[in-house]
Amino acid sequence: MTITRRNLLTAAGASTLAAILPSTAHARRDGVIELNAGPSRQRLYGADGPLSDLWTFNGRAPGPEIRVKRGERVRVRLTNNLEEPTSVHWHGMRVDNAMDGVAGLTQEPVPPGDTFDYEFVAPDAGTYWYHAHSRSWNQVARGLYGPLIVDEANGPVFDPARDLTLVIDDWRLTRAGAFDVASLGAMMDWSHAGRLGNWLTVNGEATPQMTLRAGEAHRLRLINASNARILEIDPNRFGGKVLAHDGQALPAPASVNYAPLMIGPAQRVDLLVMPEPGGDFALEELSGDAPFAFARFTVEGEASARAPVPRLPAPDLPEPDLSGARTIGVEMTGGAMGRMGRVTYNGKVLRRGDFRRTGQVWAFNGVANLPEQPLAAIRRGESVIIETVNDTAFVHAMHVHGHHFRVIERSGTDLDDGRPWRDTFLIGPQQTVRIAFVADNPGKWLYHCHMLEHAAAGMNTWFEVA
Ligand code: C2O
Numbered sequence: 001m002t003i004t005r006r007n008l009l010t011a012a013g014a015s016t017l018a019a020i021l022p023s024t025a026h027a028r029r030d031g032v033i034e035l036n037a038g039p040s041r042q043r044l045y046g047a048d049g050p051l052s053d054l055w056t057f058n059g060r061a062p063g064p065e066i067r068v069k070r071g072e073r074v075r076v077r078l079t080n081n082l083e084e085p086t087s088v089h090w091h092g093m094r095v096d097n098a099m100d101g102v103a104g105l106t107q108e109p110v111p112p113g114d115t116f117d118y119e120f121v122a123p124d125a126g127t128y129w130y131h132a133h134s135r136s137w138n139q140v141a142r143g144l145y146g147p148l149i150v151d152e153a154n155g156p157v158f159d160p161a162r163d164l165t166l167v168i169d170d171w172r173l174t175r176a177g178a179f180d181v182a183s184l185g186a187m188m189d190w191s192h193a194g195r196l197g198n199w200l201t202v203n204g205e206a207t208p209q210m211t212l213r214a215g216e217a218h219r220l221r222l223i224n225a226s227n228a229r230i231l232e233i234d235p236n237r238f239g240g241k242v243l244a245h246d247g248q249a250l251p252a253p254a255s256v257n258y259a260p261l262m263i264g265p266a267q268r269v270d271l272l273v274m275p276e277p278g279g280d281f282a283l284e285e286l287s288g289d290a291p292f293a294f295a296r297f298t299v300e301g302e303a304s305a306r307a308p309v310p311r312l313p314a315p316d317l318p319e320p321d322l323s324g325a326r327t328i329g330v331e332m333t334g335g336a337m338g339r340m341g342r343v344t345y346n347g348k349v350l351r352r353g354d355f356r357r358t359g360q361v362w363a364f365n366g367v368a369n370l371p372e373q374p375l376a377a378i379r380r381g382e383s384v385i386i387e388t389v390n391d392t393a394f395v396h397a398m399h400v401h402g403h404h405f406r407v408i409e410r411s412g413t414d415l416d417d418g419r420p421w422r423d424t425f426l427i428g429p430q431q432t433v434r435i436a437f438v439a440d441n442p443g444k445w446l447y448h449c450h451m452l453e454h455a456a457a458g459m460n461t462w463f464e465v466a
């Protein structure tokens with residue numbers, strides 16, 4: 001399904017910036033932020049569109065922006081007002097394992113009517129997000145996610161008025177323009193490219209209009225909250241440069257010389273934009289038949305001089321020892337048009353005919369979904385390389401929990417873009433990608449595809465750091 005530019009009536013118009021940015025999470029007097037997961041209604045297809053039945057945190061998708069300083073303690077009370085169990089994962093945050101929010105691996109899912117208290121210290125500055133991690137293919141698709149921004153230790157580096165969070169989601173809407181509930185869980189999506197939508201929102205709004213100041217340095221924090229859509233954008237069209245990938249700053253702002261820039265599900269990109277006077281522009285998604293403008297920017301003011309560009313502090317992550325690292329192999333198989341040999345699921349060998357019944361269509365090393373034994377048992381502090389071979393016909397967005405890694409090699413070619421730190425990487429059909437990191441965070445950590453239908457249909461494994 002491609003994104004088509006539906007005839008958006010007069011839709012969002014010129015809303016004010018304040019109305020467009022995610023609301024801020026306010027802590028109670030005791031410092032606890034409340035997140036209430038529950039049903040709510042929202043217009044996704046512009047102001048004249050119908051109401052959609054969603055599941056959200058605090059009544060809106062995205063949920064409130066949680067904003068803290070690096071090193072600060074974050075305390076969140078999750079209340080589950082849904083009809084099914086849930087949990088919250090702090091995507092990209094190197095938290096204690098018990099706070100990682102993975103239902104069935106790091107905690108019991110929180111039953112309806114119950115609460116769960118999360119508490120962690122924000123270890124790294126940057127752009128992160130939180131989302132449900134229990135039947136994520138269903139709960140994230142319905143809107144259970146929000147932004148999590150960690151300011152630099154000495155306070156925000158960019159002027160807060162020039163620092164904008166854009167949570168982007170790809171929705172599948174019905175003809176009438178409401179969220180398509182009926183197609184949730186469609187096997188066709190699970191065995192192909194995942195649940196792709198036909199409509200994009202930014203912070204829950206259709207094509208918002210925002211204002212930037214000419215000559216000033218802006219930080220646009222793009223968060224891809226889609227279940228499966230890889231967003232393709234070209235920052236060269238408006239002079240944008242990349243400041244950070246997945247929260248971690250690059251050594252210097254970098255031009256994109258491999259346009260379009262692909263932002264996989266769960267990935268984040270921070271862009272530096274210094275607009276010229278009168279340089280109005282749109283953010284366009286390029287993967288469809290025609291460019292889809294999903295956010296518009298008006299540039300105000302006459303710049304006399306260009307403001308200096310603030311410098312982001314360098315990432316503070318342990319450097320893996322590549323020569324001494326142990327290599328762990330992961331072979332991805334299955335899916336439509338893919339090969340699938342003998343597959344084990346829940347300890348039993350599946351036969352071809354079982355796939356439809358179990359919903360499992362993908363495997364890592366011949367195992368669909370979580371194996372009983374970890375993929376690897378790693379000594380704390382050990383450097384590891386995960387070599388992932390994609391023997392399927394689809395692109396995947398692979399995410400490691402609890403650690404950031406460097407992408408060191410893609411199909412035999414050494415990467416020339418400075419081996420950026422990431423927590424999620426894209427891997428094309430028949431590609432091999434090698435990532436490296438120091439496994440310094442003890443516990444049971446998931447390694448899975450963040451195309452959430454793929455994860456549900458088998459693309460999940462875990463490793464243990466002891
Ligand atoms: Cu963004 Cu396993 O999660």
Ligand code: CU
Nearest residue numbers: 396449451454
């Ligand atoms: Cu996948």
